[in-house]
Structure formats: structure tokens, C-alpha cells
Amino acid sequence: MSAGSDRRRAEAAQPASTGGVNPSGQTTGLFDDLRDLYQEVILDHGRKPRNFRRLDDATATARGDNPMCGDRIELFVKQAPDGTIAEAAFQGRGCAISTASASLMTETVTGKTAEQARALGAAFRELAMTGTCPDCGAALADDMERLAPLSGVHEFPSRVKCATLAWHTLNAALDGAQEASSE
Amino acid sequence: MPPFLGGGDMISVVTFEKSEWAPVPAKFEAGTPAIIEAVGLHAAIDYVTAIGMGAIEAHERALVDHATARLAQVPGLTLLGAAQDRGGVFAFGLDAAHPHDLATLLDRAGIAVRAGRHCAEPLHARFGLENGTTRASFGLYTTKDEIDLLAQALAEAREFFK
Numbered sequence: 001m002s003a004g005s006d007r008r009r010a011e012a013a014q015p016a017s018t019g020g021v022n023p024s025g026q027t028t029g030l031f032d033d034l035r036d037l038y039q040e041v042i043l044d045h046g047r048k049p050r051n052f053r054r055l056d057d058a059t060a061t062a063r064g065d066n067p068m069c070g071d072r073i074e075l076f077v078k079q080a081p082d083g084t085i086a087e088a089a090f091q092g093r094g095c096a097i098s099t100a101s102a103s104l105m106t107e108t109v110t111g112k113t114a115e116q117a118r119a120l121g122a123a124f125r126e127l128a129m130t131g132t133c134p135d136c137g138a139a140l141a142d143d144m145e146r147l148a149p150l151s152g153v154h155e156f157p158s159r160v161k162c163a164t165l166a167w168h169t170l171n172a173a174l175d176g177a178q179e180a181s182s183e
Numbered sequence: 184m185p186p187f188l189g190g191g192d193m194i195s196v197v198t199f200e201k202s203e204w205a206p207v208p209a210k211f212e213a214g215t216p217a218i219i220e221a222v223g224l225h226a227a228i229d230y231v232t233a234i235g236m237g238a239i240e241a242h243e244r245a246l247v248d249h250a251t252a253r254l255a256q257v258p259g260l261t262l263l264g265a266a267q268d269r270g271g272v273f274a275f276g277l278d279a280a281h282p283h284d285l286a287t288l289l290d291r292a293g294i295a296v297r298a299g300r301h302c303a304e305p306l307h308a309r310f311g312l313e314n315g316t317t318r319a320s321f322g323l324y325t326t327k328d329e330i331d332l333l334a335q336a337l338a339e340a341r342e343f344f345k
Contacts, residue, residue: 030339031288038284043344069283069299070315093314095281096344156287 037152037159038096046096051089051106064092064169064180066161071098075169085109085117088170095162101150102166108143114174120144121167127151128163190214231323239323243271246321246330253334259341263316271321274301277337279344282317288343292336294319294329 055076064073073092080086088106092099105124109117123140124147126133131154136144153163165180172180186193186204190213196203204210231239250273254262259278277285286298300307300315307315319333 029343030292030336031343034288034291034343037287038343070304070313095283095314097284159283159287162283 037156039149039152041149042096042100045100045103049090049099049103051087051103052091053089054091055087055089058089060173060176062169062173062178062180064165064172066094066098066165066181069095069162071095071162071165073098073102073166073169075102075166075173077170077173079114083114085112085114090166094165095159097150097153097159098162098165101163102169104147104150105166105170108146109170117170118174121170124150124167125164128153128160130154186210186213188213192216234323242323243321246271246325246327249327250319250321250330250333253330254337257334257337257341260337263310271325272318273320274316274318276312276316277341279341282315284344285317285337285340288340289317289333289336292332294333294336 054074055078057078058076059079060077062075064075065071071092071094073090073094076087076089077085078087088109090102090106092102094102108120112120120140120143123133123136123144126136127144127147128150131151133140133144150163153159168180172178193205193210193213194202195205247269250271251262254260254273254275257277261276261278263274263276276282280288282298286296289296297318297320298315301318307313321330
């Protein structure tokens with residue numbers, strides 16, 4: 001056991017044993033600093049995912065798997081004759097982050113052309129990996145703001161793939177590839 | 184069978200025309216042998232021998248009893264397995280949290296666990312646990328205080344996700 005991990009454990013044990021109310025009157029908990037990762041919007045979409053259903057009249061579908069952690073989604077996209085995404089929905093199972101990301105994605109890509117959706121996906125992957133997207137531009141600003149609650153994953157490298165699985169799967173669906181993996 | 188790898192100590196004669204391999208097992212053990220690993224194993228054997236296998240077993244049994252009692256008090260926690268002579272390995276589910284979300288929280292509390300299906304996907308399907316489980320492992324270096332911290336962190340994690 002290294003000195004580093006001993007110190008870390010000692011620090012961790014402190015809030016665990018004293019969790020309650022801090023001097024400024026706020027409730028303190030062991031996991032307060034994880035609220036950036038698990039913002040209320042993430043927890044909400046994780047518990048109650050939007051567009052969580054099959055689309056029987058989908059024009060494109062794909063399955064996304066993350067074999068390392070078992071996350072799995074089935075994505076349904078219904079494109080209008082001009083290619084615009086009229087509806088997007090998903091089913092599957094996964095952690096709060098992957099479920100919330102898929103839920104937010106189905107909301108943000110509705111009304112987009114395939115090219116716009118791909119561009120948004122590329123920008124989102126940049127956001128998830130680095131926490132920012134300097135080259136995203138004004139055209140994506142509104143959508144990126146909606147997806148910003150997921151930017152906290154960039155500090156958790158092992159969780160980035162949870163957030164990006166849905167977007168990999170969307171690309172696969174638009175490519176007609178039917179299967180995607182975020183591994 | 185030809186060797187898949189060349190290196191030190193795996194040949195007997197080398198000429199421009201051909202090479203002759205050393206007799207097995209040397210033929211298949213090219214390069215520097217696992218000297219560091221062997222020395223490390225020796226040190227590990229000395230270490231556990233000095234403590235005594237009986238003492239290690241008694242410590243682990245005490246941890247198992249303590250963990251079984253403490254984890255049973257965590258609301259919403261389902262412990263897998265109830266073998267009489269179980270080792271210090273506990274896989275569990277927590278109703279409010281996916282195993283990977285839970286692992287991220289526990290990591291922040293300084294507790295290393297494994298989350299997922301633990302190379303046993305069919306078994307998890309058999310128990311209807313497609314999302315997997317979270318698994319904590321205890322050994323001779325684990326203390327009861329650490330198990331108490333785990334139980335407390337699990338209870339707080341449940342509140343976090345509720």
C-alpha cells in the first residue's frame with residue numbers, strides 16, 4: 001500500500017465520518033464533488049429517459065454495444081424523404097450517464113439533417129473527451145449548451161465511452177452499419 | 184513445433200545456414216527469464232508464511248462475518264451468494280445505482296471495486312442482473328474500519344442517486 005493511497009483513504013474517511021452540515025450551513029456529503037459529473041439533468045434523464053421506446057416505422061436502426069461494461073442500446077431513427085431526422089428513439093440498458101446521453105441525443109438530433117447530426121456528434125465527442133469544443137462554432141452553440149451537462153465526463157476517462165456510445169450508434173444507423181461499439 | 188519467438192538461451196547452434204534449437208522447455212523460453220517475478224514470489228511466500236496461513240484465514244473469516252452483517256444493513260442492497268465458507272469477495276447490487284455509476288462514487292471515497300459482469304455474463308443473466316454487479320474484495324490487508332466505510336459510502340451513494 002503506497003503512502004499516496006493511505007493519504008487518500010484518510011481524506012476520504014474524513015467526510016464519510018463527519019458528513020452532515022458544514023460551517024456555512026450547507027449539507028455536506030461524501031460525494032458532493034461528483035455533482036459536476038452527475039448534474040441534476042443527468043440524473044433526471046438517467047431515471048426517466050426521453051424517447052425511450054421502439055419506433056416501428058424507423059427508416060434506420062443500429063445497435064450499440066459497449067462490451068466492457070455491458071451497456072447496450074438499440075437506436076431508431078425515422079428520416080423524412082429529404083433526409084431530416086423526424087424522430088429518434090432508443091431502448092436498452094446502461095448506466096445513468098449512457099442513458100442520459102442517449103436521451104439527450106434523441107432530443108437534440110430531432111429536426112436535424114444527417115450531416116448536421118454527424119457534425120453535432122463530432123462536436124459532442126470533443127466535448128466529452130476534453131471538456132470544451134473551441135471549434136464548435138455558433139451554429140452548434142444552442143445544441144452544445146443542451147449537451148453541456150455531460151461535459152464533466154472528460155475528467156473520468158473510464159466513463160467517456162458511456163457518454164459517446166449513443167452518438168457512435170447514431171453514426172452507425174446513418175451509415176446503415178447496424179452495429180456500433182464504443183470500445 | 185517451431186518457436187514463435189527468438190532470443191537468448193533458446194538455441195543450441197547457430198550458423199549462417201540454419202539454427203538448432205535448445206531442448207524444450209528452453210526452446211520456448213526465449214530471452215531473460217522472469218527473475219524479478221521469481222524473487223517477488225519468494226518475498227510473497229516469506230511474507231504470508233511469517234504471518235501464518237491460519238492467522239490469515241482467521242482474519243479473512245472475521246472480515247467476512249463483519250461484512251456480511253454490515254452490508255445486510257445497507258438499504259436497497261442485494262448481496263449475491265450465501266455460501267457457508269465463502270471467501271472475502273462480495274458481489275452486490277444496489278437498487279438506486281447502476282454498477283458503473285456506483286463504482287465511480289466509491290472510487291471517489293477511496294474504495295476500489297470492480298463493476299460489471301466479472302467475466303460471468305451468463306450467470307448475471309441467470310439472476311436477471313443484465314447490468315452486472317459491483318464487487319468488493321477483502322484480503323489480509325483489509326480492516327474492519329474499511330468495511331464500515333464501504334457500508335457507509337453505499338448508503339450515501341443510494342441517497343445520491345435516489
